[in-house]
Amino acid sequence: MISPGVKRNLRRAYELMRARFGHLHWWPGETPFEVCVGAILTQNTAWTNVERAIANLKAARVLEPKKLFALPESKLAELIHPAGYFNVKARRLRSFLRVLLLEFGGDLKRLFAGETSVVRARLLAVNGIGPETADSLLLYAGGHHSFVVDAYTKRIFQRHNWSLASQVHSPKPAGDYDKLKLLCQAALNQKAHAARLDYWQDYHAQLVMVGKHFCRTRAPRCDQCPLQPLLPKN
Ligand code: SF4
Structure with a gap:
């Protein structure tokens, strides 16, 4: 089970990033x-x-x-x-x-x-x-529904306390990468199959944008970041 709060925040995060950056049409490549x-x-x-x-x-x-x-x-x-x-x-x-x-x-x-x-x-x-x-x-x-997790994803999720992946049921024992991936896939499954591919492609692209420009290893620029409204309140 994913906590409803985390699920809500993950979906809201996309809306906030998308509103700031627009659709990013990743990944560059002609074929x-x-x-x-x-x-x-x-x-x-x-x-x-x-x-x-x-x-x-x-x-x-x-x-x-x-x-x-x-x-x-x-x-x-x-x-x-x-x-x-x-x-x-x-x-x-x-x-x-x-x-x-x-x-x-x-x-x-x-x-x-x-x-x-x-x-x-x-x-x-x-x-x-x-x-x-x-x-x-x-x-x-390949056009497969397989969410991508990278170092930016891990950092952003950690800073927002969204790394609750161990709560997601997995048929096999999963490592940290797979736990986070399963969390995203389970939380971000609200769109129909065809639309979900584009959603997950763009979601990862948006996280990369936030990671590169705001959520730096040192001195994150939270005050200017689109995900600032979703920071834990403590
Ligand atoms: S608000 Fe932005 S910069 Fe700050 S922790 Fe969250 S993702 Fe990182």
Whole structure:
């Protein structure tokens, strides 16, 4: 059971953020494949660096599964250099591409086909893809209802005392990431199936906006933040 207060606050939080920022139309990417590449490259780096790496891949005309996989790992690392941790990310991209090409014929629709939990497990089995990346792929490239939790989400929820996720029933023992994800999914389920995808996509984007511009690690700017009315009163 989620406390009605937390559920109400989570829904109200979206209204407040949306009123401030408008619909954010995330995630940048011209194709689902570009979204996948971006989601893997964005680990531990700012999106502007990912954009530069993707621009390099486009300029080299290799932003498609077969061509990208055909590149030697060192050349791939060179092209994605602006995204940082380029050797690790080149390996991770190649792991993803290997599964996509060898198990699903290079067809993202086939990779994303099936129950969300099954596809999620499939993605988590790829070397270097953790829960946040898997959920970004599912939500923004695969059209699956899978809420994304990131460091901003954790910080905002903690500061507002919304991290009551352990109260949410889970069929399996869940770690902190999954608890928060289940909390969001259970609390933010009021919209019809089709509208919920856009809602969850935009909800995560709005939290990133708040996290980046207001809810900083040190000296949060609560007085200017759209979520200020929802701060705990103590
Ligand atoms: S900046 Fe303050 S009001 Fe905004 S989300 Fe963080 S803790 Fe809440």
